[in-house]
Amino acid sequence: MRKLIRVDMTEGKVQVExxxxxxAALGGRxxxxxxxxxxxxxxxxxxxxxxxxxxxxxLLAGTTxxxxxRLSIGAKSPLTGGIKESNVGGNVxxxxxxxxxxxxxxxxxAPEGKLFYLLVNKDGVQLxxxxxxxxxxxxxxxxxxxxxxGKKVGIxxxxxxxEMKFSAASIAVTSTNGTPSRHAGRGGxxxxxxxxxxxxxxxxxxxxxxxxxxxKEAFKEAAGVFRDALREHPVTKPGGGLAVYGTNxxxxxxxxxxxxxxxxFTEGQFEGVAKISGETMHDVIKERGGNPTHSGCSTCIxxxxxxxxxKDKNYVTSALEYETIWANGANCGIDDLDAIAEIxxxxxxxxxxxIETGCAVAVAMxxxxxxxxxxxxxxxxxxxxxKGTPLGRILGNGTAVTGQAYGVSHVPVVKRQSLPAYxxxxxxxxxxxxxxxxxxxxxxxxxxxxxxxxKVGGFVDPxxxxxxxxxxxxxxxxxxxxDAAGLCVFVAFAVLDIPSGLEAIPKMLNGQYGWNLTLDxxxxxxKQIIKTELEFNKAAGFTPSDDRLPEFFSKExxxxxxxxxxxxxxxxxxxxxx
Amino acid sequence: MRITVLLGGNLRNEAGEGCQExxxxxxxxxxxxxxxxxxxxxxxxIKMIMVNGRGATLYTEISEGDRVALFPPELAFNTFVSLxxxxxxxxxxxxxxxxA
Numbered sequence: 001m002r003k004l005i006r007v008d009m010t011e012g013k014v015q016v017e018x019x020x021x022x023x024a025a026l027g028g029r030x031x032x033x034x035x036x037x038x039x040x041x042x043x044x045x046x047x048x049x050x051x052x053x054x055x056x057x058x059l060l061a062g063t064t065x066x067x068x069x070r071l072s073i074g075a076k077s078p079l080t081g082g083i084k085e086s087n088v089g090g091n092v093x094x095x096x097x098x099x100x101x102x103x104x105x106x107x108x109x110a111p112e113g114k115l116f117y118l119l120v121n122k123d124g125v126q127l128x129x130x131x132x133x134x135x136x137x138x139x140x141x142x143x144x145x146x147x148x149x150g151k152k153v154g155i156x157x158x159x160x161x162x163e164m165k166f167s168a169a170s171i172a173v174t175s176t177n178g179t180p181s182r183h184a185g186r187g188g189x190x191x192x193x194x195x196x197x198x199x200x201x202x203x204x205x206x207x208x209x210x211x212x213x214x215x216k217e218a219f220k221e222a223a224g225v226f227r228d229a230l231r232e233h234p235v236t237k238p239g240g241g242l243a244v245y246g247t248n249x250x251x252x253x254x255x256x257x258x259x260x261x262x263x264x265f266t267e268g269q270f271e272g273v274a275k276i277s278g279e280t281m282h283d284v285i286k287e288r289g290g291n292p293t294h295s296g297c298s299t300c301i302x303x304x305x306x307x308x309x310x311k312d313k314n315y316v317t318s319a320l321e322y323e324t325i326w327a328n329g330a331n332c333g334i335d336d337l338d339a340i341a342e343i344x345x346x347x348x349x350x351x352x353x354x355i356e357t358g359c360a361v362a363v364a365m366x367x368x369x370x371x372x373x374x375x376x377x378x379x380x381x382x383x384x385x386x387k388g389t390p391l392g393r394i395l396g397n398g399t400a401v402t403g404q405a406y407g408v409s410h411v412p413v414v415k416r417q418s419l420p421a422y423x424x425x426x427x428x429x430x431x432x433x434x435x436x437x438x439x440x441x442x443x444x445x446x447x448x449x450x451x452x453x454x455k456v457g458g459f460v461d462p463x464x465x466x467x468x469x470x471x472x473x474x475x476x477x478x479x480x481x482x483d484a485a486g487l488c489v490f491v492a493f494a495v496l497d498i499p500s501g502l503e504a505i506p507k508m509l510n511g512q513y514g515w516n517l518t519l520d521x522x523x524x525x526x527k528q529i530i531k532t533e534l535e536f537n538k539a540a541g542f543t544p545s546d547d548r549l550p551e552f553f554s555k556e557x558x559x560x561x562x563x564x565x566x567x568x569x570x571x572x573x574x575x576x577x578x
Numbered sequence: 579m580r581i582t583v584l585l586g587g588n589l590r591n592e593a594g595e596g597c598q599e600x601x602x603x604x605x606x607x608x609x610x611x612x613x614x615x616x617x618x619x620x621x622x623x624i625k626m627i628m629v630n631g632r633g634a635t636l637y638t639e640i641s642e643g644d645r646v647a648l649f650p651p652e653l654a655f656n657t658f659v660s661l662x663x664x665x666x667x668x669x670x671x672x673x674x675x676x677x678a
Contacts, residue, residue, distance in 0.1 A: 234652035241652030245587060249653050252586050252598075256647045258631040279590060279598060461633065493655045560631060 002102035005125050007118060009196045010049060010108030014118075014125045019102050025515075027059030029085040029483035030529050031103050032074025036083055037532045039105075042539035046078035046188075047165055047195040049109035055156060055201070056104075058486010062097020062211040063219065065508055066227045067488040069093045069298040071156075071173060077187040079167040079356070079398055080415040080440040082537040085483065086189045087444065089297030090173030090182035092154035093486055095205035096120075100212070110197025115163075119149070121204040130199040135160055137349040137386075138172045138180035141200060149202055151178055157200040159351025162190030164388050166396035168356040169194065172348065175296040177307070181318035182296055185353035186442065187417060188398075211512065219511025222504040226491075229501025230301055233494035242304040242490060243293045247322040249278030250421075251330075257462065258561045259426030260326065263333045263372050264362040265412045265419070268426050268558040272335025276325050281306075281337060289313050302490050308341045317345040323443075326421035327358025332365055333372030340375075343382055350386040352396070357382065359399040359418035367406035412553075415440035415546055424549055424565045425558040427462045431565050432472035436547045436575040438533035444489055445476055465567040473575050480526035485509065527578060534576060544573055579606050579642035583613065586626075586649035593617040610646060611636040625651040 004023070006015045026034045032054040044050040053075045060068040071093040077084035096103070099122065110116055117130040133141055138159040145155055154174055161169040169190025172180035213219050230236045241249060251273055254260045258268040274280060285292040288309045296305035296319050305319040320341055328334065328343045347354045361381050364370060369391075370377035384392035394405045399418035403411035412419040417440030424431025430443055437445035461467075482489055485505065495502035506517040517525075537546075553565040582601050590598040594617055604612065610627055614620070614636075626649040627634045640646060 234650075235655040241587060241650075241655060245653070249587060250655075252584070252647075253626070253649060253653065256584060256586075256628050256631055274599065279587065463632065490655075 002100055004102055005104040005120065007104065007106050007125075007127060007198075008108050009106060009110045009116070009198065012110075012116075012127055014127055016125060023102070027061070027102060027484050028056055028070065028072040028486045029074070029087070029480060030059075030525065031056040031484075032072045032085050033083060033529055033533050033536075035103075035105060036074050036076065037536040040076050042076070042536055043541070044076060046076045046081070046192060049107075051076050051192055051195070053106040053189065053192045053196060053198075054103055056102060057093040057096040059484060059509060060097075060512065061093040061486045062100075063223070063508070063512060064299070065223050065487075066230055066299055066301045067297070067491050068486050069300060070483070070486045070488055071096075071184070072483060072486075073171055073184040073189045075189060075192040076540070077189075077440070078165070078191045079188040080417050082415055082440065082540055082542055083438055083533045084187035084189065085439065086171070086184035086186050087483060088171070088173045088182050088184035089175075089300070089488065090154065091176050091298045092156055092173050092203050094298040095154045095203045095208070098205045098208035098210050099203070100209055104201065106193065106196045106198055109195060114197055115199045116197055117145075117200040117202060118198065119202045119204070122207050122209070133199050135163065138351055139349050142172075142174060142178065142180045145200060145202055146178060149204055154203040154205075155180065155200055156203070157351070158190045158193050158198075159349060160386055160388070161351040161396055162194035163199070164393070164396065165191040165194045166352070166385070166393070167191055167401070168353050168360065168396050168398045170347075170351050170353045172351055175305070175318055176298060177294070177296070177318060179318050181348050183348065183351075183353070185355060187440065190351050213512050214514030215511045217511075219508055222507035222511055225500050226504035226508065227301065229494045229498040229504070230491060233497060235493040236302045236490060238301065238303070240302075242302050245278040245282050246292065246304050246306050246320070247278075248276075248281050248320070248325050250322045251277045251325065252279065254422060254427075255330075257426060258558070259423045259462070260330055261412070261419070261421065261423045262330045264331060264366040264410060265423060266410070268423050269560055270330035270333075270335075272333075273330065275335040276329045276337050276340065278322075281320065281325075284337060285309070290315075294318070297488065300488065302488065304490065310338060310341075316341045317348060320344050323421050324354040324358070327355045328361070328378065331358055331362045331421075332378055334375045334378060335373075336375045339379060342379060346379070346382045346386065350382070352382075352385065355420050356398045356418050357385070357395070359412065360395045360402040363399050363402045363408055363411055364395060364406065366410060367408050369406065410552055412550060413441060414549060415542070417441045423558055424553055425563045426561060428465055428565060428567055429462060429468040429471045431549060431553070432468045432567055432572065432575060433476060435549050435572050436472065437476060438530065438537050445479055463561060463563055465571070468567050469571045469575050473578075476530060476576070477523055477526040480529040481522045484525060484529060530576060531578075547572055579604055579640075581640055581643065582645040583617075584645065584647040585617075586647065587653045589619060589623065589648055589650050592623065593619055604640060606642075608640050609636065610634060610638050610640060613646060613648075619648070623650050624648050625654040
């Protein structure tokens with residue numbers, strides 16, 4: 001029986017309970033959204049004691065399933081005002097799984113000025129004072145906690161941005177290499193954790209009991225088939241596309257397709273892309289003796305991560321990814337990869353969503369605060385955020401706030417969350433996802449897919465409106481299922497082409513829990529999660545008019561294809577109408 | 579006629595040219611397919627094809643000043659984009675006919 005940890009920050013008390021029957025079949029995003037929707041008043045202020053921060057491992061966490069190490073963090077978002085699940089890799093989910101902990105719920109609020117951390121291990125859970133850690137950046141904090149508890153522990157933490165309750169504040173999770181370089185970035189979860197007075201959660205799985213299996217043989221067989229699929233597919237296999245180039249390999253592709261948002265979404269191609277592409281990054285890392293191939297997350301065999309070093313071979317940052325490089329590169333007109341790596345490191349240290357931060361900086365550049373392309377100026381702005389100066393407070397609260405402060409109308413957000421690295425005018429399917437997902441403008445919510453789930457008639461041209469609603473709907477449903485299992489979205493690329501891999505997913509769940517799920521059941525499960533989230537958002541005040549892209553996307557043609565976003569409002573309203 | 583070629587991922591190391599982006603002279607009336615022997619690339623190394631940023635097939639005809647981008651199977655992973663640019667999707671849409 002999996003356990004749920006409840007921490008009452010107001011009373012300073014911890015309770016470990018059996019997972020209630022209504023939550024027993026839930027994991028990952030299913031559990032975070034389930035608890036938030038049941039227990040958080042939809043009209044609460046997200047920084048008030050009545051909001052709850054839920055940290056949940058996926059259903060397969062702690063098993064030998066490949067790529068099952070994702071962690072979900074959920075709450076009512078201070079950025080969007082709606083329900084949020086922010087997904088992150090690293091080394092913590094597997095430890096929670098082995099400790100038989102389904103999740104942790106932070107409730108209430110510590111007394112003003114008091115800061116705490118939580119220690120979770122085989123002996124139980126302890127709330128400890130953390131005043132000595134106040135103001136620490138994530139790298140320093142991780143180092144101190146590792147000195148105290150050992151290098152192998154998992155750490156979930158906030159930096160100064162979370163302590164200052166910025167809506168762009170992330171929650172850091174330690175990577176397998178011990179650095180706080182994996183982030184639950186989107187939606188300001190760091191601010192919620194900061195509002196509760198929790199600085200860090202340390203998870204130590206030494207001598208943990210390990211996962212229980214209803215039918216271990218059946219599980220192992222399915223896990224073997226699943227692993228084989230990942231090892232076979234050219235994208236996910238050892239030495240495959242993701243292992244060699246990381247996610248940034250998309251830069252050349254998306255730029256070529258004319259959908260690489262440049263200088264605050266004013267153009268679709270960036271003239272400097274060759275300097276920041278995945279191919280270039282790979283060559284630079286290799287030449288300098290860094291590591292272009294790295295498993296940042298426990299159980300991962302895809303190895304999309306990397307360890308970036310500077311000219312003198314000093315470690316700079318880990319997991320320099322497509323979105324980060326785009327947001328702080330092309331979207332700001334910056335083509336200096338070293339500067340972008342520095343920005344990634346600063347965001348990780350201060351505890352900031354690199355997407356929201358890069359987009360906020362781009363809007364500031366659009367307003368003339370700094371010039372597009374000025375990398376040194378961008379770095380200065382990140383430091384302003386970290387220091388909490390008045391300008392920093394504007395930027396640290398995200399793209400919408402920055403746009404408002406400077407009277408900019410060209411602000412690329414949906415539900416006040418900034419758009420990620422695909423322009424919706426040239427990649428219309430993802431535009432539909434941005435508009436309709438419960439999460440605000442989110443690229444991963446409707447990103448994963450599996451062939452036989454994708455019941456789209458005909459073929460989906462990214463430059464045309466036809467077929468995009470169906471595509472987005474099926475992807476969003478499948479992704480919710482993947483998020484609940486705790487699987488990395490990238491497994492979808494393998495199971496897209498290798499059906500036995502896809503079928504192995506319900507088989508692993510059945511082998512572990514003794515259930516009788518089919519693929520259709522997993523899809524239904526995904527639908528239920530989305531329905532739960534939609535209900536919460538409706539009660540929080542969202543209406544169909546919030547499921548729209550900013551107007552300029554329908555009016556302003558994007559170069560080079562001169563396209564606008566022309567999926568109709570009526571079609572958008574059909575996407576999650578199930 | 580003169581065209582520009584972009585080779586994604588490791589294709590830039592596998593092709594004869596040895597670099598990612600370059601210009602090439604081609605006979606008028608050429609199709610994308612005609613580039614492959616020129617570059618020393620077998621067809622199974624090509625999964626996504628774009629001509630001037632739009633989905634294309636091996637049989638798409640190329641014109642003066644065009645830009646042809648080729649990406650290998652290991653890079654074809656962005657669902658929303660690759661579905662539109664994968665060889666098999668575009669073939670089924672009927673863009674470009676195989677020569678008799």
